Amino acid sequence: QVQLQESGPGLVKPSQTLSLTCTVSGGSISSGGHYWNWIRQHPGKGLEWIGYIYYSGTTYYNPSLKSRVTISVDTSKNQFSLKLSSVTAADTAFYYCARDRSGYGYSDYWGQGTLVTVSS
Amino acid sequence: EIVLTQSPGTLSLSPGERATLSCRASQSVSSRYLAWYQQKPGQAPRLLIYGASSRAAGLPDRFSGSGSGTDFTLTISRLEPEDFAVYYCQQYGSSPYTFGQGTKLEIK
Numbered sequence: 001q002v003q004l005q006e007s008g009p010g011l012v013k014p015s016q017t018l019s020l021t022c023t024v025s026g027g028s029i030s031s032g033g034h035y036w037n038w039i040r041q042h043p044g045k046g047l048e049w050i051g052y053i054y055y056s057g058t059t060y061y062n063p064s065l066k067s068r069v070t071i072s073v074d075t076s077k078n079q080f081s082l083k084l085s086s087v088t089a090a091d092t093a094f095y096y097c098a099r100d101r102s103g104y105g106y107s108d109y110w111g112q113g114t115l116v117t118v119s120s
Numbered sequence: 121e122i123v124l125t126q127s128p129g130t131l132s133l134s135p136g137e138r139a140t141l142s143c144r145a146s147q148s149v150s151s152r153y154l155a156w157y158q159q160k161p162g163q164a165p166r167l168l169i170y171g172a173s174s175r176a177a178g179l180p181d182r183f184s185g186s187g188s189g190t191d192f193t194l195t196i197s198r199l200e201p202e203d204f205a206v207y208y209c210q211q212y213g214s215s216p217y218t219f220g221q222g223t224k225l226e227i228k
Contacts, residue, residue, distance in 0.1 A: 049217040104170070
């Protein structure tokens with residue numbers, strides 16, 4: 001059973017960089033076949049796809065966030081990471097990592113999510 | 121970007137009743153690349169349906185998805201107490217992938 005777990009600071013100051021890591025267990029990122037997503041949800045609101053990465057390092061980002069987002073992968077640790085720069089209060093959200101099954105575009109396994117608050 | 125509009129915003133029903141949730145896209149969703157998720161308070165979304173009508177592993181057959189083009193439907197044939205939650209549709213036919221705003225299914 002694949003499991004994902006987000007980790008990182010729960011509080012980030014405005015203008016700084018949000019950094020989160022997703023650790024995958026029960027399956028290897030480097031085995032290929034799947035893409036790895038970051039998705040966020042503003043409190044009480046809907047879901048927003050941030051972007052994905054493949055084990056090879058290929059990435060694709062939501063154009064609305066592209067200028068501020070970097071997703072990277074560390075296959076040796078079976079982890080992938082999100083960096084979001086120049087954050088504002090509008091970036092306060094629950095951040096989820098999720099597995100994109102076979103690269104089709106839908107997410108079949110999700111982490112529990114982590115709340116990141118942007119505040120001074 | 122494809123905008124997904126879900127209706128109704130809130131649906132109040134009783135256990136045992138049939139629920140019909142709608143998801144309408146601003147343009148055609150290619151190859152029926154439409155998924156449905158269920159989210160309960162404090163939990164991550166759970167995949168229910170992909171490819172508009174394929175059930176995720178282990179999903180009870182009271183859940184079914186249908187539709188194509190711009191109109192999609194999630195039907196729950198007989199509501200169980202654990203089905204009351206928020207439901208989201210997602211299109212993955214074109215980038216960026218987008219989600220609907222959600223339908224809250226509440227107990228009447």
